[in-house]
Amino acid sequence: MPREVVVEDLWWRYAGGDWILKGINFTVDEGEFLVVVGPNDSGKTTLARSLNGLIPHSVRGDFKGRVLVSDMDTLKQGIGGVSTKVGMVFDDPEAQFILTKVEDEVAFGPMNLGLSPEETEKRIMWALQVTRLEGQIFKEPADLSGGQKQRAAISATLAMRPEILVLDEPTSMLDPIGKAEVMSVLRDLKEKQDITIIVFEHHLDELVEMADRFMLLYKGEILREDKTRDFFSDPSFLYEKGVRVPEVCLISEKLERDGIFDKVYLTLSQASRSLSKHLKERPSIAPAEKEAREFETLGDEIIRVEGLHYRYPDGTIALRGIDLTIRRGEFIAFIGQNGSGKTTLSKTLNGLLRPTKGRVSVFGMDTTKVSTVELAQRVGYTFQNPDHQLFKGSVKEELEFGLDNLSRIGKLDPTEKKGRISEAMKTAGISEGLLEEHPYMLSKGLRQRVAIASIIAMKPDVLIIDEPTTGQDMSQSIEVMRFLDGLNKLGHTLIVVTHEMWVVANWTKRTVAMLNGEILLDGPTREVFSRPDELMKTFVQPPQIARLAQDLKNYGYPPVVVTVDEFYESTKELLR
Amino acid sequence: MQRTFLSYIPVDSIFMKVSASTKLSFFFLFNFYPFFISNPLLNFLSGIIAFLLTLRARVNLRTISKYYKLFLTLAFIIFVSSAFFGESLAGPSREVIVRLGPINVYKGAMAFGLEAYSRVFALVCGMLFWLAITTGTELFAALEKLRIGYNLRISIVMIFRYFSVFDGDYHVIREAEKSRALDLSTIPIYKRPLHFAYYLVPLVMLVIKRALETGAAMESRAFKGTKLYKGMISKGKETYLTKKYYRLERVDVLAIISMIAILAVILVGRFYFGWAWFMNPFY
Numbered sequence: 001m002p003r004e005v006v007v008e009d010l011w012w013r014y015a016g017g018d019w020i021l022k023g024i025n026f027t028v029d030e031g032e033f034l035v036v037v038g039p040n041d042s043g044k045t046t047l048a049r050s051l052n053g054l055i056p057h058s059v060r061g062d063f064k065g066r067v068l069v070s071d072m073d074t075l076k077q078g079i080g081g082v083s084t085k086v087g088m089v090f091d092d093p094e095a096q097f098i099l100t101k102v103e104d105e106v107a108f109g110p111m112n113l114g115l116s117p118e119e120t121e122k123r124i125m126w127a128l129q130v131t132r133l134e135g136q137i138f139k140e141p142a143d144l145s146g147g148q149k150q151r152a153a154i155s156a157t158l159a160m161r162p163e164i165l166v167l168d169e170p171t172s173m174l175d176p177i178g179k180a181e182v183m184s185v186l187r188d189l190k191e192k193q194d195i196t197i198i199v200f201e202h203h204l205d206e207l208v209e210m211a212d213r214f215m216l217l218y219k220g221e222i223l224r225e226d227k228t229r230d231f232f233s234d235p236s237f238l239y240e241k242g243v244r245v246p247e248v249c250l251i252s253e254k255l256e257r258d259g260i261f262d263k264v265y266l267t268l269s270q271a272s273r274s275l276s277k278h279l280k281e282r283p284s285i286a287p288a289e290k291e292a293r294e295f296e297t298l299g300d301e302i303i304r305v306e307g308l309h310y311r312y313p314d315g316t317i318a319l320r321g322i323d324l325t326i327r328r329g330e331f332i333a334f335i336g337q338n339g340s341g342k343t344t345l346s347k348t349l350n351g352l353l354r355p356t357k358g359r360v361s362v363f364g365m366d367t368t369k370v371s372t373v374e375l376a377q378r379v380g381y382t383f384q385n386p387d388h389q390l391f392k393g394s395v396k397e398e399l400e401f402g403l404d405n406l407s408r409i410g411k412l413d414p415t416e417k418k419g420r421i422s423e424a425m426k427t428a429g430i431s432e433g434l435l436e437e438h439p440y441m442l443s444k445g446l447r448q449r450v451a452i453a454s455i456i457a458m459k460p461d462v463l464i465i466d467e468p469t470t471g472q473d474m475s476q477s478i479e480v481m482r483f484l485d486g487l488n489k490l491g492h493t494l495i496v497v498t499h500e501m502w503v504v505a506n507w508t509k510r511t512v513a514m515l516n517g518e519i520l521l522d523g524p525t526r527e528v529f530s531r532p533d534e535l536m537k538t539f540v541q542p543p544q545i546a547r548l549a550q551d552l553k554n555y556g557y558p559p560v561v562v563t564v565d566e567f568y569e570s571t572k573e574l575l576r
Numbered sequence: 577m578q579r580t581f582l583s584y585i586p587v588d589s590i591f592m593k594v595s596a597s598t599k600l601s602f603f604f605l606f607n608f609y610p611f612f613i614s615n616p617l618l619n620f621l622s623g624i625i626a627f628l629l630t631l632r633a634r635v636n637l638r639t640i641s642k643y644y645k646l647f648l649t650l651a652f653i654i655f656v657s658s659a660f661f662g663e664s665l666a667g668p669s670r671e672v673i674v675r676l677g678p679i680n681v682y683k684g685a686m687a688f689g690l691e692a693y694s695r696v697f698a699l700v701c702g703m704l705f706w707l708a709i710t711t712g713t714e715l716f717a718a719l720e721k722l723r724i725g726y727n728l729r730i731s732i733v734m735i736f737r738y739f740s741v742f743d744g745d746y747h748v749i750r751e752a753e754k755s756r757a758l759d760l761s762t763i764p765i766y767k768r769p770l771h772f773a774y775y776l777v778p779l780v781m782l783v784i785k786r787a788l789e790t791g792a793a794m795e796s797r798a799f800k801g802t803k804l805y806k807g808m809i810s811k812g813k814e815t816y817l818t819k820k821y822y823r824l825e826r827v828d829v830l831a832i833i834s835m836i837a838i839l840a841v842i843l844v845g846r847f848y849f850g851w852a853w854f855m856n857p858f859y
Contacts, residue, residue, distance in 0.1 A: 373757045383748060391753070
């Protein structure tokens with residue numbers, strides 16, 4: 001097979017920095033589908049941008065080695081020239097739109113290539129057909145869902161007819177529906193179009209079924225590179241290196257070690273088929289009572305929502321008659337697709353939004369009669385993007401910010417500040433050495449922790465965190481969730497708004513699933529995940545391991561298995 | 577509905593039928609006019625006409641009402657400060673209209689304040705009208721036809737394209753401040769400027785990040801154009817966007833000629849003939 005991409009001894013460092021890429025060597029054949037995985041800061045984005053010439057042409061730094069794409073040397077060719085061979089899709093669908101209509105956006109690239117209006121129009125229609133966006137052709141990008149926006153970005157790139165398509169974390173900012181849409185497009189591209197695909201991603205559940213090869217990038221070096229099946233032969237190793245290994249692979253490894261499986265399976269259907277050969281049909285074994293016991297130990301009611309409606313100034317009805325009670329010490333997940341009302345609901349709990357109709361009372365206070373500042377002391381809120389909530393020039397000042405505001409209005413004795421900051425730093429794992437650093441010089445994960453710590457310093461009883469794991473790799477996500485779990489054990493009531501079902505399954509005790517501004521399901525997490533048909537209405541799927549258990553429910557698996565360890569324990573019991 | 581820079585207009589709005597170049601000439605007329613006219617009455621009239629055209633276009637006013645409030649409030653502050661506290665604007669006559677305690681309200685200062693406010697009023701109404709009826713692609717096509725340089729063209733479009741995104745960021749930042757017990761609406765107005773810096777840090781950082789990301793996306797799509805594209809423009813050939821958005825009907829030609837004529841009359845009348853009714857009669 002002719003080689004489409006050849007990377008030879010590639011080294012790169014940004015101006016004034018350390019080497020990010022350290023002697024990278026790999027090739028990609030024509031028509032191949034390669035997935036590059038690795039923790040954050042491993043160099044994935046840097047490598048992606050080296051493939052289309054952004055590095056070294058748009059960024060200052062030191063470049064060594066060679067990158068050839070379709071025999072074109074990216075160092076000698078300008079980005080415009082390379083863009084005729086390599087198309088690139090970025091992680092933020094919003095930041096990739098230049099013009100204000102899908103059709104025009106897709107036309108932008110071909111137009112820059114100097115194509116005639118007629119040829120441009122043909123390419124637009126073809127690209128939109130490939131991504132199944134013909135129906136959205138006249139829509140504005142701002143009126144599209146996240147998945148549609150990303151598909152539009154893929155169309156805009158495909159319209160340039162590149163031979164190689166590079167996608168840098170294309171699903172990281174999307175909800176489950178959006179992720180599924182993008183994966184579906186990639187599947188179609190692989191099967192029906194003659195194009196080489198290189199995807200840099202954390203979410204691998206669907207990619208294991210599509211990709212020909214995987215590559216692990218770790219601290220700027222290629223640690224492993226193999227065909228898909230062989231790459232996942234040692235899931236624990238990959239997991240330790242921060243790869244978000246599909247749960248099916250993790251459980252397969254455990255069962256392979258026990259001699260039940262003969263290999264590590266990559267897909268749910270493979271694992272299900274193999275396991276069913278070892279089991280007999282029988283009724284379900286009793287589910288764990290752990291969650292029921294935990295519910296019994298919860299405290300008094302602290303938040304009550306009654307008949308809550310909310311309508312935005314532009315007329316959008318976001319909440320339709322929500323009734324909800326939250327007790328002290330709970331750890332709750334709000335789930336649902338984008339636009340379901342999760343974030344709107346969470347913002348009514350700390351007074352950022354006031355009910356259009358209905359009532360929200362927080363610690364007995366009606367939120368319409370109390371100021372947001374007053375509520376901020378009881379209910380802390382951190383936003384999805386930490387960059388929206390960092391105001392000062394150093395971490396120390398950032399941690400002091402909220403406390404200074406409380407002191408100014410007489411709600412905090414200034415002598416308490418130092419102690420609170422020290423406590424918040426310890427809880428959030430922020431070292432003294434970071435205190436004088438500018439928050440924006442920190443990694444995204446650390447910025448998120450600084451933002452959370454600055455809220456914790458205010459000692460709210462309730463903490464609402466919007467998407468705590470977005471943009472984080474596996475290790476960082478686990479670290480953040482363990483930290484939040486620690487807060488919950490210290491007595492904080494936590495609400496997380498999230499799209500990550502494995503986070504919900506492993507840490508939260510109660511799940512509220514929303515659809516079109518209403519609560520569809522509300523109960524212990526396991527109970528919610530045991531109702532997949534209803535959950536599907538919210539376009540949310542239970543974690544992969546839960547789906548495997550449900551697939552095997554006729555063989556005795558309890559309906560409430562949601563983690564790999566639970567599945568493993570259930571399997572051992574069933575095989576006894 | 578068709579989304580524009582700042583709002584939405586129905587697809588059957590009369591201004592959807594107007595070409596990109598006609599819309600661009602609206603911009604020049606409504607935004608240059610107040611610089612040459614110092615008569616507050618004419619400026620107020622210009623602003624009212626722009627507002628009436630906004631209504632005629634059936635713009636979704638709910639999405640832009642906040643901009644009217646914001647900019648006209650700022651303009652009112654300018655009026656008050658110059659009219660009531662602008663002793664240096666009193667003029668040689670120093671005629672006092674009224675005394676408010678220790679404050680002398682001078683006729684000259686009041687006239688100046690009124691003039692300043694009327695110019696801002698006209699500018700704001702004109703600008704909001706243009707932003708409410710124009711899309712980014714139309715502006716791009718119009719500038720392309722005028723052979724404005726590619727970098728400048730795309731920069732202008734991006735400024736307007738990201739205005740509403742910037743606005744969205746500002747609102748989230750405000751919410752984040754409230755979550756940290758800082759609500760500017762509860763702070764005395766004279767103390768608020770001290771806290772404005774807290775907006776700037778995250779806004780600037782977000783703008784820089786977005787600029788880098790969008791720049792990377794544009795470069796990946798042959799931004800700046802290939803030689804073939806540049807050749808097309810220099811030879812006056814149609815590109816996909818100019819073919820689609822730059823259709824000049826008879827009404828467009830008439831509209832553009834009329835607006836050029838109005839601007840020409842203003843310039844000649846103001847600077848050559850010195851027509852009095854372009855000047856401020858309240859001095």
